[in-house]
Amino acid sequence: EDKVVQSPLSLVVHEGDTVTLNCSYEVTNFRSLLWYKQEKKAPTFLFMLTSSGIEKKSGRLSSILDKKELFSILNITATQTGDSAVYLCAVLGGYKYIFGTGTRLKVLA
Amino acid sequence: GAVVSQHPSRVICKSGTSVKIECRSLDFQATTMFWYRQFPKQSLMLMATSNEGSKATYEQGVEKDKFLINHASLTLSTLTVTSAHPEDSSFYICSADGRGGMNTEAFFGQGTRLTVV
Numbered sequence: 455e456d457k458v459v460q461s462p463l464s465l466v467v468h469e470g471d472t473v474t475l476n477c478s479y480e481v482t483n484f485r486s487l488l489w490y491k492q493e494k495k496a497p498t499f500l501f502m503l504t505s506s507g508i509e510k511k512s513g514r515l516s517s518i519l520d521k522k523e524l525f526s527i528l529n530i531t532a533t534q535t536g537d538s539a540v541y542l543c544a545v546l547g548g549y550k551y552i553f554g555t556g557t558r559l560k561v562l563a
Numbered sequence: 564g565a566v567v568s569q570h571p572s573r574v575i576c577k578s579g580t581s582v583k584i585e586c587r588s589l590d591f592q593a594t595t596m597f598w599y600r601q602f603p604k605q606s607l608m609l610m611a612t613s614n615e616g617s618k619a620t621y622e623q624g625v626e627k628d629k630f631l632i633n634h635a636s637l638t639l640s641t642l643t644v645t646s647a648h649p650e651d652s653s654f655y656i657c658s659a660d661g662r663g664g665m666n667t668e669a670f671f672g673q674g675t676r677l678t679v680v
Binding site for chain 2: 488490495496497498499502542544546549550551552553554555556558
């Protein structure tokens with residue numbers, strides 16, 4: 455059975471800290487791995503990763519994929535209170551997206 | 564980026580009635596749309612995959628007669644919750660991609676919070 459597991463489930467940090475969120479997967483017909491940020495409503499897209507070892511970066515956020523070890527990490531440096539959200543990892547396998555449990559991040563001022 | 568519009572954003576209905584939720588792709592043709600359900604503090608659970616012009620593919624445990632999905636055009640899919648009960652109260656989100664799921668991000672609608680009283 456396909457599965458996507460994220461860790462930690464929740465995390466509380468202070469502004470300025472750096473956090474690393476993990477996503478491991480076992481999905482047949484892997485095509486890509488995606489990271490989303492969900493605040494109150496619909497998830498917003500952060501990154502899509504298809505190749506191992508190539509870091510994707512957007513401001514203070516970066517992500518990398520390891521297709522051999524079947525995991526990805528999402529790094530957030532110099533965290534801000536606006537980074538507080540649930541971060542979802544999804545894997546596109548075959549024709550559908552399988553979502554992880556999410557990591558709930560809370561950044562304290 | 565591509566825009567997916569979901570309507571309504573919030574609905575309250577009486578137990579036993581049916582509710583229709585619409586999901587539209589505004590600036591691209593969505594060959595495939597996905598319907599998810601999300602319980603509080605939980606992740607998105609895929610309910611069904613909707614392909615234009617064909618029957619939806621439901622995930623295990625999802626009642627197809629209760630959650631009717633219609634994907635009549637390349638820009639519109641609808642989810643109808645029939646004979647709603649309080650346990651159907653949840654957050655429903657649709658997503659769409661324009662290339663049949665081939666290495667593309669999923670674009671999400673705004674979600675619909677359904678409350679059945």
